[in-house]
Amino acid sequence: MNRRLSVFNVTSLVFGFAFLYLPILLLVIYSFNASRLVTVWGGFSTQWYGALFRNQALMEAAWVTLRIALLSATLATVLGTLAALALTRYGRFPGRTLFTGMVYAPMVMPEVITGLSLLLFFVAVDLDRGFWTITLAHTTLTMCFVTVVVQSRLMTFDRSLEEAAMDLGAPPLRTFFSVTLPLIAPSIVAGFLLAFTLSMDDLVIASFNAGPGATTLPIRIYSAVRLGLSPEVNAASTILIGIVTLGVISATLLSKRSVLRSRRNAH
Amino acid sequence: MRRSFAPWANPDAKPLIRFENVTKRFGEAVAVDHLSLDIFEGEFFCLLGPSGCGKTTLMRMLAGFEAPTEGTITLGDQNLAGVPPYRRPVNMMFQSYALFPHMSVEKNIAFGLKQDGLPKDQIADRVGEMLRLVQLEKLARRYPSQLSGGQRQRVALARALAKRPKVLLLDEPLGALDKKLREETQFELMDIQHDLHMTFVVVTHDQEEAMTMADRIAVMDHGRIVQVATPGEIYEQPKTRFIAEFVGDVNIIEGHVQGQENGLWRVKTPSAEVPLTIDDPDEVLHSGQAVAIAVRPEKMVIQRDPPGPDAINVLTGEVWDIGYLGDWTVYRVRLATGEILRVTRANASRFVENPIDWDEQVYVTFAPDAAVILAE
Numbered sequence: 304m305n306r307r308l309s310v311f312n313v314t315s316l317v318f319g320f321a322f323l324y325l326p327i328l329l330l331v332i333y334s335f336n337a338s339r340l341v342t343v344w345g346g347f348s349t350q351w352y353g354a355l356f357r358n359q360a361l362m363e364a365a366w367v368t369l370r371i372a373l374l375s376a377t378l379a380t381v382l383g384t385l386a387a388l389a390l391t392r393y394g395r396f397p398g399r400t401l402f403t404g405m406v407y408a409p410m411v412m413p414e415v416i417t418g419l420s421l422l423l424f425f426v427a428v429d430l431d432r433g434f435w436t437i438t439l440a441h442t443t444l445t446m447c448f449v450t451v452v453v454q455s456r457l458m459t460f461d462r463s464l465e466e467a468a469m470d471l472g473a474p475p476l477r478t479f480f481s482v483t484l485p486l487i488a489p490s491i492v493a494g495f496l497l498a499f500t501l502s503m504d505d506l507v508i509a510s511f512n513a514g515p516g517a518t519t520l521p522i523r524i525y526s527a528v529r530l531g532l533s534p535e536v537n538a539a540s541t542i543l544i545g546i547v548t549l550g551v552i553s554a555t556l557l558s559k560r561s562v563l564r565s566r567r568n569a570h
Numbered sequence: 571m572r573r574s575f576a577p578w579a580n581p582d583a584k585p586l587i588r589f590e591n592v593t594k595r596f597g598e599a600v601a602v603d604h605l606s607l608d609i610f611e612g613e614f615f616c617l618l619g620p621s622g623c624g625k626t627t628l629m630r631m632l633a634g635f636e637a638p639t640e641g642t643i644t645l646g647d648q649n650l651a652g653v654p655p656y657r658r659p660v661n662m663m664f665q666s667y668a669l670f671p672h673m674s675v676e677k678n679i680a681f682g683l684k685q686d687g688l689p690k691d692q693i694a695d696r697v698g699e700m701l702r703l704v705q706l707e708k709l710a711r712r713y714p715s716q717l718s719g720g721q722r723q724r725v726a727l728a729r730a731l732a733k734r735p736k737v738l739l740l741d742e743p744l745g746a747l748d749k750k751l752r753e754e755t756q757f758e759l760m761d762i763q764h765d766l767h768m769t770f771v772v773v774t775h776d777q778e779e780a781m782t783m784a785d786r787i788a789v790m791d792h793g794r795i796v797q798v799a800t801p802g803e804i805y806e807q808p809k810t811r812f813i814a815e816f817v818g819d820v821n822i823i824e825g826h827v828q829g830q831e832n833g834l835w836r837v838k839t840p841s842a843e844v845p846l847t848i849d850d851p852d853e854v855l856h857s858g859q860a861v862a863i864a865v866r867p868e869k870m871v872i873q874r875d876p877p878g879p880d881a882i883n884v885l886t887g888e889v890w891d892i893g894y895l896g897d898w899t900v901y902r903v904r905l906a907t908g909e910i911l912r913v914t915r916a917n918a919s920r921f922v923e924n925p926i927d928w929d930e931q932v933y934v935t936f937a938p939d940a941a942v943i944l945a946e
Contacts, residue, residue, distance in 0.1 A: 461668065463664045463668040466635055467664055468670075469634075469656045470656070471685055471729070472656045472682055472733070
C-alpha cells in the first residue's frame with residue numbers, strides 16, 4: 304500500500320479540515336477583535352472576555368449550563384450503562400424489542416418532538432420548569448448515546464474473563480466491579496463526555512423546558528444574537544469550544560494512559 | 571510408583587468426581603446424553619473428542635457455568651447441584667487463558683487468593699511460590715499484553731493452581747502453542763500434576779496430547795462416552811471403529827466372519843485372496859457376521875519379495891505414495907480393490923540400499939495379534 308501523502312490526499316485533508324473548522328476558527332479569531340463590529344477586524348484585544356466575565360446574565364447562564372451538563376451526564380451514564388448491560392447480557396427477556404426501541408427512540412426522534420412531549424409531561428405532573436426539568440430532559444436525550452457507546456464495548460467483551468473471576472471465587476457483584484467495570488471504563492467515560500457535550504450545546508430541548516429561573520448558555524446566546532451580534536457572544540462561544548475540546552482530549556488521554564502505564568512497567 | 575496408580579481398577583475405591591446419568595440440553599440440541607463417569611483423586615483425566623462432542627459442556631458443568639438438565643454431579647461427598655462457580659473447590663484454566671488485561675501477572679495470580687480473604691503476606695508467599703513453579707519470577711510486574719503465548723499460558727496455569735483446588739480443569743490447555751512448546755509443556759503439566767498430587771481434568775481434541783499426558787482417556791462422541799480406558803488400551807484395543815479412526819491412524823479392512831479355528835478368527839475379505847487370521851479372543855462373533863478389521867500402520871510390514879507359502883495375512887498392491895518424515899516413512903499402498911493401505915516403517919538406519927520405490931508391486935503382511943476385530 305502506498306502510504307506517502309499524495310497531492311490529492313493533502314488537498315482533500317486541507318479542504319476537509321477547512322470545511323469543518325474554518326467557521327469555528329473565524330469565531331475564535333473574532334472573539335479577540337478590538338472592534339465592536341463583529342465582521343470588521345480592528346486589532347487584537349481581550350476586552351470582550353473581560354466584558355463577558357462582567358456580564359452577570361451570561362455568567363449565570365454558563366454556570367447553570369455546566370451544572371445541568373454534569374448532573375444530566377452523570378444520570379445518563381448510570382442509566383445508559385445499565386441499559387447497555389441489560390441489552391447485551393440478558394439475551395432474551397419479554398419486551399426486549401420494545402425496550403431496545405424505547406432506549407434508542409430519543410436518538411432518532413426530532414428534538415422538537417422530544418422537547419414538546421417532555422414539556423407536556425412536566426406540565427401534566429405539575430413540575431415547575433427550570434433547572435430540574437432541563438436536567439431530566441437532557442438525561443432522556445443523552446442516555447441512548449451512552450448506551451450505544453457502552454453496548455458496542457460490551458459486545459466485544461470476552462465473557463470468559465468474567466467466568467474466570469467467578470471461577471476464582473468472586474461473586475457476581477464483585478466480578479462486575481473488579482473485572483467488568485475497569486475494562487469497560489474507557490467507554491463509560493467516553494459516553495459521559497458525549498452526554499456532557501450534548502447537554503452543553505443543546506438549544507431546542509432546553510428552550511422547551513427552561514423556566515424563568517434557569518436559562519442555559521445556548522438559550523442566552525441565541526436570544527442575544529437575535530438582538531444583534533455581540534463580540535461577547537464570540538468570547539462565550541470560544542470558552543465553550545475550549546471546554547468541549549478539553550473534554551475530548553482528556554478522554555483520549557485517559558484511555559491511552561493505561562497503555563502507557565503498562566509499557567512503562569515493562570522496563 | 572506412577573505405574574501402579576490405577577484406582578479405577580479397584581472396586582472399593584471411591585471416585586472424587588461422579589457424573590450420574592447426566593444430560594444437558596440446549597433447547598432441542600442434546601450436548602451431553604445420559605452420561606455416567608467416575609474420576610478418581612490424583613488422576614490426570616482427559617476428555618477427548620471431536621468438536622461438538624459435548625466435552626466442553628461436560629467440563630463447564632463441572633466448573634458450574636452450566637447446570638445439568640438431568641442427573642447429578644458429585645465432588646467428594648458434595649452434590650454440586652445449585653452450587654455457583656465461585657463456591658466450588660474447582661478451578662479452571664481457560665482455552666483463551668482469560669487473563670485480566672488490567673492486572674499485572676502477580677495481581678492475576680493473587681486474584682483468587684484475595685477472594686478468599688487471605689492475609690497479605692500469605693498471598694505474597696503463595697504468589698511467589700506459583701511464579702517459581704511456572705518460572706516467571708522475572709515477569710511478575712508485566713501485563714498480559716507484554717507476554718508471549720507460552721508465558722500467558724503459564725500465568726493462566728499459575729492463577730488456576732494458586733488456590734490449590736481439589737480439581738483443576740484445563741480447556742484445550744496447549745491449543746494455542748506451537749508444536750515444540752506444546753511438547754515441552756505437556757511434560758511440564760504432567761510433572762506439576764504429579765508433584766502437587768492434584769486431580770487434572772483436561773479437555774482436548776488432540777489425541778496425541780491426550781495419549782501423552784493422561785492416566786485415562788474418555789473418548790466422547792455425540793454427547794456420549796464411547797470408551798474410558800488408559801491410552802494404551804484406547805490405542806491397542808479400541809472398542810469401536812470411531813475410536814480406532816479418531817485415535818491415531820488405522821487401516822480398516824471390511825469382511826465377513828468365516829469361523830473360528832484354534833481360537834483364531836478367520837475373516838473372508840475381498841481385499842485378500844486367502845481369508846485373514848485374526849487373534850482377538852475376546853470378541854464374540856458368529857459366522858457370516860460383517861466385521862471391520864483394524865490394523866495400525868506401524869504393525870504392518872511392507873516388502874518387495876513375495877512371502878513364503880505358509881505366510882498368513884498377505885495383501886498385495888502397488889506403492890501409490892511415499893512420504894518421508896525423517897523418523898518414519900509412510901507408504902500408501904493401493905490394493906487391487908482400490909483400497910489404500912497406510913504402512914509406516916521406522917527409518918532405523920541412515921542408508922537403505924535399493925529402497926522400495928513408487929509404483930512397485932509390494933506385499934503387506936501383519937501378525938494375527940496385530941489386528942483388532944470391530945463388530946459393525
